[in-house]
Each structure stands twice: as C-alpha cells, then as structure tokens.
Amino acid sequence: xxxxxxxxxxxxxxxxxxxxxxxxxxxxxxxxxxxxxxxxxxxxxxxxxxxxxxxxxxxxxxxxxxxxxxxxxxxxxxxxxxxxxxxxxxxxxxxxxxxxxxxxxxxxxxxxxxxxxxxxxxxxxxxxxxxxxxxxxxxxxxxxxxxxxxxxxxxxxxxxxxxxxxxxxxxxxxxxxxxxxxxxxxxxxxxxxxxxxxxxxxxxxxxxxxxxxxxxxxxxxxxxxxxxxxxxxxxxxxxxxxxxxxxxxxxxxxxxxxxxxxxxxxxxxxxxxxxxxxxxxxxxxxxxxxxxxxxxxxxxxxxxxxxxxxxxxxxxxxxxxxxxxxxxxxxxxxxxxxxxxxxxxxxxxxxxxxxxxxxxxxxxxxxxxxxxxxxxxxxxxxxxxxxxxxxxxxxxxxxxx
Amino acid sequence: xxxxxxxxxxxxxxxxxxxxxxxxxxxxxxxxxxxxxxxxxxxxxxxxxxxxxxxxxxxxxxxxxxxxxxxxxxxxxxxxxxxxxxxxxxxxxxxxxxxxxxxxxxxxxxxxxxxxxxxxxxxxxxxxxxxxxxxxxxxxxxxxxxxxxxxxxxxxxxxxxxxxxxxx
Numbered sequence: 324x325x326x327x328x329x330x331x332x333x334x335x336x337x338x339x340x341x342x343x344x345x346x347x348x349x350x351x352x353x354x355x356x357x358x359x360x361x362x363x364x365x366x367x368x369x370x371x372x373x374x375x376x377x378x379x380x381x382x383x384x385x386x387x388x389x390x391x392x393x394x395x396x397x398x399x400x401x402x403x404x405x406x407x408x409x410x411x412x413x414x415x416x417x418x419x420x421x422x423x424x425x426x427x428x429x430x431x432x433x434x435x436x437x438x439x440x441x442x443x444x445x446x447x448x449x450x451x452x453x454x455x456x457x458x459x460x461x462x463x464x465x466x467x468x469x470x471x472x473x474x475x476x477x478x479x480x481x482x483x484x485x486x487x488x489x490x491x492x493x494x495x496x497x498x499x500x501x502x503x504x505x506x507x508x509x510x511x512x513x514x515x516x517x518x519x520x521x522x523x524x525x526x527x528x529x530x531x532x533x534x535x536x537x538x539x540x541x542x543x544x545x546x547x548x549x550x551x552x553x554x555x556x557x558x559x560x561x562x563x564x565x566x567x568x569x570x571x572x573x574x575x576x577x578x579x580x581x582x583x584x585x586x587x588x589x590x591x592x593x594x595x596x597x598x599x600x601x602x603x604x605x606x607x608x609x610x611x612x613x614x615x616x617x618x619x620x621x622x623x624x625x626x627x628x629x630x631x632x633x634x635x636x637x638x639x640x641x642x643x644x645x646x647x648x649x650x651x652x653x654x655x656x657x658x659x660x661x662x663x664x665x666x667x668x669x670x671x672x673x674x675x676x677x678x679x680x681x682x683x684x685x686x687x688x689x690x691x692x693x694x695x696x697x698x699x700x701x702x703x704x705x706x707x708x709x710x711x712x713x714x715x716x717x718x719x720x721x722x723x724x
Numbered sequence: 725x726x727x728x729x730x731x732x733x734x735x736x737x738x739x740x741x742x743x744x745x746x747x748x749x750x751x752x753x754x755x756x757x758x759x760x761x762x763x764x765x766x767x768x769x770x771x772x773x774x775x776x777x778x779x780x781x782x783x784x785x786x787x788x789x790x791x792x793x794x795x796x797x798x799x800x801x802x803x804x805x806x807x808x809x810x811x812x813x814x815x816x817x818x819x820x821x822x823x824x825x826x827x828x829x830x831x832x833x834x835x836x837x838x839x840x841x842x843x844x845x846x847x848x849x850x851x852x853x854x855x856x857x858x859x860x861x862x863x864x865x866x867x868x869x870x871x872x873x874x875x876x877x878x879x880x881x882x883x884x885x886x887x888x889x890x891x892x
Contacts, residue, residue, distance in 0.1 A: 378731060383768040385783040386733035386803020397799050399765025407765060434764045441740050441762050441789075448815060 344406075344425035350377045352417045354388055366423055367403030383410075384421070390414055399430050489547075493520055496550060499557055501526050507603055509723040510537075513697035514716075521716035522549035522594070523663045524557040534571045535601045536560070539661040539720060540638075541615065542594040552592050556580070560598075573598045573611035574648035577635060581613070581646075586639040593639035597661055599631075606653045606724065611646045613638045616667070619660040619683065620653070626687050631659075659722040660686065665715025672709030697721060731781045732890045733803050734883075737796075737829065738810035739821035740789030743843040746873035747810065748786050751883050756874050763788045766800050773887050780891045782883065796825065798832050805890040806837035808882065813842040813870065814850040819857070837889040839867045839882050846872040 327335075339345060346361035346368065356377040363369060371380050378384050383402060387395070394413035401407045407430035411422040493516065503511045510527055522542035530536050538560055542549040559580075563570045568579040576598055586593045597618050599610035610618065610631055617632030633647040653659070667682035685703055701717055708714070736744040745763050750756055752771045767786040772779055785804070790796050801807070809826055811818040822840060829836065840861065842853060858868050867885065871878035 382731060382770045382781065382783050385731045386805070388803075391802075395799070397766075398797070401763075401765065401767040430764045434762055437764060438760075438762045442760075445741055448817070 339424070342425075344423075346423040348377065348381060348421040348423075350388070350419040350421065352389075354378060356380060357418070361423075362425075365404075365406055365425060366408055367406075381421075387412065388419070390419055399426055401430070489520060492547070492550065496520065496524070496554060499524070499526070499554060499561075501528065510720070511697065512718070512720040513701055514718050515701060515712065516716045517545055517665065517712060517714060520547055520550035521545050522553050523665070523716040523718040524553035525661065525718055525720055526557055526561055527720070527722075528561060530563065530570050530600065533602055533604060535603065536570060536598070537601065537659075537661060537720065537722065538596060538598045539615070539663060539718060540594050540596040541663045541665075541716070541718070542592055544592065545716070548590060549592060552589065553594065556584070556594065556596075559583075571600050571609075572648065573600060573609055574646040577611050577613050577638065577646040578644065581636075581638045581644050582642065584639045585642055589639060593637050595637045595664075599659075599661075601653070601722070601724065603724075606655075607650060608653050608659070608724075609648055609650050611635060611648045613646060614640075616662060616664050619662070619686065620651075621658045621660065621687055622654075622656060623658055623687070624656055628683055628687065653724045655724070657724055659724060661720040663716055663718040665713060666704070666717050666719050668715060669704050669708055669713060671707050677704075677707060730778060730891060731783055732805040732887070733783045733785060734886060734890070735785045735787055735801055735804045735807040736810060737787055737807050737822070737825045738789055739812070739815075739818040742789060742810045742812040742815075742818050743873045744789060744808075744810045745786050747808075747841065747843065747871065747879055748784050750873045750876055750879050752784070754876070756876075771883075773884060775884075775888060775891060778891065780887050782887055796828060801829060801833055804833065804836060806886050808886060809838055809840045811840065811842050811853070813844050813853050814847050816852050819853055837886060839869060839886050841878070841882050842868065842870045843873060845870040845877060846874050 344362035344365040349358035397410040408423040525539035527537040565579045595615035596613040597615040614637030617630035620629040635646040669677040809822040811822040
C-alpha cells in the first residue's frame, strides 16, 4: 500500500478512534484475557477480568476461538446495548487480538432500506396469496355453477317427464268420463280441472234398462293423490262392485262407500258425492247426498229452480253414517244440473265472492241448449274472476229429462 | 473450563420475517412485539438453561433472514454446535428456503444437530403447510416442531430439545 503522509495517518487514527469507538481484546493461547482497552463500554464490556477465560466474559467469541483462519472478520455483530460492531481477529505470535469497530450507523441505514424492501415483498406475497385464494374461490364458484346448471337441467328434464306423465294421467281421467248422450234424453257435461289432475270425477250409466245412475264426486284437495282416489271411486261406481249393495238405492250406495273409504285408512282423504237414480218410464228420481252441493233442477220456461240436497256427511269423515234418500217425479221440460263447489265458489277480481243465488241467475239466464252453453257459463265465471282459470275444479253435468 | 460454564453456539436460520428474532426474544426475555424489525448482520444473545446434569449457556446467533441462500455469510456459522431452522407456517415458500439453508449448512459445516420450527402456529386460519409434507420430513429423521413466538407455545421445548442434543 502506498505510504500515507504522517498527517493523514494521524488524522485517520483520530477519525477511526472517534467515530468507530475502537476497542480491543488481547487473548493468550490459553484463551485467557490478558488485556483490553478502548471504548469497551460502547459494547457492554465493562466488567472484564484480566487473567480469566475470555469466552466466559465475551460470550460472542464462543465458537470462533481458537482462530482457524488468520486474519478473520465477522461483520455487523449486534452486542449488548444494541450497538453493532465489526469484529476483526488476527494473530501475532501467540497473542490473539480482537478489534471491535462500531458500525451501528451503517447497520441502521441498511436496516431502513432492507425493512422497506422486505415489507414490500411481504405485501407482494400477501397479494399473490389473495389472488390465489380468489382464483380458487372463482374456480370453486364456476364448478358449483356447473353443478347447479346440471342440476337445473336434470330438474327441467324431470319436470318435463312429470308434466308428460301428469298430462297422460289427466287424459286418462278424462277418458273415464262418459260420452255425452242424446237419447232417450240429453246428458252433457263440462269439466275443467284447476290443475292437471283434480279431485272431481263424475259419470252416468244404465244400471239396467230401467234405471239410470248419475253421480258427481269431489275428493278434498288437488293433485295426484286425490285424483287417483276419485278414479278409484269412479271405477267402483261404474263397475257397481260393492258387495250386497243395490246400486238402484242411493242411500245404500253412500252408506257402503262410507264404510269402505274411512279417511283414517285413506291418507286422510274424504269426498263429497251426489248420487241419483232416474227411471225414465215413471220420471222418478231417487237421490242421496254426502255433503255435496245441491243438484239444481231448473224449469227453463219459467226459470223456477228447485234444489235437491238431502242431508248427509261427506264420505269417510266418520263410520256408521246413515244417509237419507229422497224421491221426486221430474216434470217434463226440467233440466237437472249436478255440479261441484268449484263451479260456483268464485271470487271476483275485486275480492267479493259470488253468491249461490247469483250463480243460479247466471245459469238460468243462458237458455240455449248444448255443451257450448256450459262452456259459456264457465267462461263467464272465469271472466268474473279475472284470471285464466278458476281456483278449483269446475265440473257440471246437465240432464234434460 | 468448568462444567458450569459449558457454552454452545446456536444459530437461528430462516427466510426473512419468519420470526427468528421474535423466537429468541420470547425465549431469552419472555416478551413479544408485534412490530417487525428486520435484522441486519447478526444479533448475539445468551440464555442459560439447566439440564438434568449441567448448566448450559446457549449463545444464540440470530442471523439476518436471507431468501437469497447464496448470500448467507458462512462466517457467522463458524463454531456453531447446532442450529434452528425457522419457517413461517403461513408462507409455504419459507419452508423451501429452510430446506435450501439446511443443504447449504450441511455442505459447509457437516452434519449438525438442528430443529425445524414452524412458527406462527397461532395464525391457525392462515396456516398453509400440510401435515403430509411435514410427515415426510419427520420420516427422513428431521426434528419438526410447531411454535408461536406470540404465545410462547413450543418455544421453550424446541430450544431445550436442541440444548440436550448439543450438550450431549
């Protein structure tokens, strides 16, 4: 190294000594402290005992002695009191010198820069983590969306299949209803279930050449269960398959049905029924009623109305019920109407309810014969309600005796 | 040197901000600070621990966290009797750093006793290192522990575990 002027060397010594808080330790071959000096207090080395082990007094020397590399340098070591020192080790004959130079200012400056860099890196890591979590959440969301879509498609397919089956079932129920007839008297009907499958069913048939059975029933509720139940009862009436029952006697039929279909054993279902037997030769009509709306006998010429409603509980409510049978002779020119409660229990668009007498007026003020008349009655009721359909099943039969 | 003055140099190694300084502070002074202050160079502390048959003074060299493994100053490790590898359980990348550091130390210093500490166990909901990964390390003979400098959980045990091994 090029020799420096004595003045510069001296200045450097003063600067180093003043700014670097120079301190030293002198250690012998036995690792005992033989001398120490300089700014020892700067590094917390204030209670050194000469002649005693150096490692016990300056514990930062642990592992570094004896020296295996000469000279040796350990930078920026923070000692007691928070001061940072560069440690310079070198051997002279059997003596080890340890020189401590204060680098606290440099350490603090580096720390400020490093701190910002690390904090920035931590923020970037956090941002990357949040992005990954966001991506994972998005992927999970997309997967859920796909599953939902698949479920919806499956649901739509199932709904369509069920709709098809319900439509088929409704067609089947409708196929069980009797064809209109015109001889020896006119029989016609109009039927609109509130849903695909309603609880109404009706029919008429010849029991024998002299006795003509007519009936309309209404199972409580709507849907598959009530509809299946109404079909079962309809089959039973059509087949006259109640043992020891004379289907020419309405009260007997209702009692037998009540014994057969108690609601406790039929999914809590019960039904109302109007059942009558007409004998054309004598114009005699026997009839019984199980909680059903009255049949309406209308004289179209005078507009007179007679309600046919013997007392009787709905079928299935309680066992051992006796039903009354009534008999009338039907004068010529009379029209008998059987209907379900859904045909006249109509709420107008303004919220008021149509009364039965108002319904009767509607019915008797449409004197034209034929099925179109019954459809017109239905359309008038729908118009009153202000919706596309009625709330309940609409069933009405008409007989021109 | 008397048996009572047995001293062992232990180095704390790991990526930055994994909690090395906090672990030492918790172990030596039983305190914890939420403020993160990066370490520059090395900080030396001393803690005496009483084992069953002797008193051991652990000289703890808390090295600056480096993710650049090549920049690790091996001069700091000279004379170390063992080391504690620290990783942050909420940052999987710090486990990678710990694995690399271990390779570097083993290459330069030979096999030394060490403990892998997965720190910040108190941040349960942010924990990101799987058990399977740790089991694989344990199956390879690694001493793996979980710790929290904030609560002190697992800290004393980890240092004691290493002290027993380096004093033996």
